[in-house]
Amino acid sequence: MRYFTTTDVSQSIRKAFGGYTHILVNRGYTTFKPVFFRSASIADLPVYVWAWWDRASDGQLGKWRDTGGVLLDRYTYSDRAGPADVLVFVECPMTMDRLTCSHANTAEYTVIPVPHTWRVHEECIDLRTPRVEDLRTIRSACRGRRLTDEQLESETGIPRQRVTYMRKSLKPVEEWELRPRLAPGAPGLVPAWDWIGSGRTEQKKEAREEGHKQWHGRIVREDHEAQLRRLYGQV
16 A cells, blocks of 8 residues: 655545545544544535445445545544545544554555644543553542543543543443433434433443444434433443
């Protein structure tokens, strides 16, 4: 695989589209202060937007495969989209695993953006490998109790944004407390609504295995349900 760097993602996408038909753009973000890519900067190109978990976007993927163009993949790993000529990242990957998995089906080359400063990436690496002092503070605060991000911030003094990001590395158990509000009218949401019932508390893993995870997000957005996320476990 050939790798190129860029300081102008939009220009790199345009250059790739000028020479090839199927351009895949990894529009996933893993830093806690991402610089979001402005898709309006390539609005004159045939752009499609897709995410593997959003079944409603499958039509976009199909059109891109059939006719070519630029596919914006909203996930952090882009190996599910299928064959592409060129892969362009909008954010420099934090790991080699993300890089190599994403270009598994790329034929020509991969473009990696170079940020104006590496400060955010360095902070993210520090949070993914927390200091011993921070781990001790978190352990002392948790002690097997269920804590929300807000409570953990209050008891440790570590800003919530950092606590939330560190959670990915600490591998705690995330628990959802689900409370019904207003029954949805969309038929597709009824199974998830019935599963919630009068209210329940489930681990995130259990909710995912039940197949209701994507519907819960929509239910929450439409204000049919109050969802509280809590963390518990030992560090």
